[in-house]
Amino acid sequence: MDCEKIGKMIYNLRKEKAMTQKQIADLMNISDKTISKWERGFGCPDVSLLPELSQIFGVNIEELLSGKIVLNETVGGNMKKLKFYVCPQCQNLITVTADANISCCSKKLEALEAVKANSEHLLMIEPVEDELYVSSSHEMSKEHYISFVAYVTGDKVFVVKQYPEWNLSFRFHKLGHGKLYFHCLTHGLFYQLI
Numbered sequence: 001m002d003c004e005k006i007g008k009m010i011y012n013l014r015k016e017k018a019m020t021q022k023q024i025a026d027l028m029n030i031s032d033k034t035i036s037k038w039e040r041g042f043g044c045p046d047v048s049l050l051p052e053l054s055q056i057f058g059v060n061i062e063e064l065l066s067g068k069i070v071l072n073e074t075v076g077g078n079m080k081k082l083k084f085y086v087c088p089q090c091q092n093l094i095t096v097t098a099d100a101n102i103s104c105c106s107k108k109l110e111a112l113e114a115v116k117a118n119s120e121h122l123l124m125i126e127p128v129e130d131e132l133y134v135s136s137s138h139e140m141s142k143e144h145y146i147s148f149v150a151y152v153t154g155d156k157v158f159v160v161k162q163y164p165e166w167n168l169s170f171r172f173h174k175l176g177h178g179k180l181y182f183h184c185l186t187h188g189l190f191y192q193l194i
Helices: 003-016 021-027 030-040 047-057 061-066
Strands: 084-085 093-096 102-103 107-109 126-127 130-133 147-150 157-161 169-173 181-184 188-194
Touching: 003 030, 003 047, 003 061, 021 030, 021 047, 047 061, 084 169, 084 181, 093 147, 093 157, 157 169
Parallel strands: none
Antiparallel strands: 084 093, 102 107, 126 130, 130 169, 147 157, 147 181, 181 188
């Protein structure tokens, strides 16, 4: 750990929050001299204090330990670059349009890699007036089911959460050309073109 880098970061984060050393120290039940020592690079926070510092400043513990915050390049929110993250523990679904450090249930998540749907996982899409009717005969048991379906165009995304023991069928308005993404709990993320 580079105490000097961490100290500069703590100083900058504290200034961003417009807080004094005393205010931070009071929140953490430590002395303001300790905060001063950290900011001058004469020591680093104890590991047991990192979660509290992380919460106060709104940064990840990893960033605190590295002493730097990595900012993403502005990408304009193009939905075609949408990435999907699914927690293997609780099935939480998270989407982002740029690089991100995502964690859930205390584990770091990796973006899912979509593969083109094969005949076993192809969804049926039927036009009905100005809507598309989506259905599937895919197994929907607690152990093996499609957890979500997302229709993604350049500027829009429509997500339908699915649950075990439901029949997969729903309608959505035609939004133009795009991709239909869907996540099989057992086999991963698939897509098909619309």
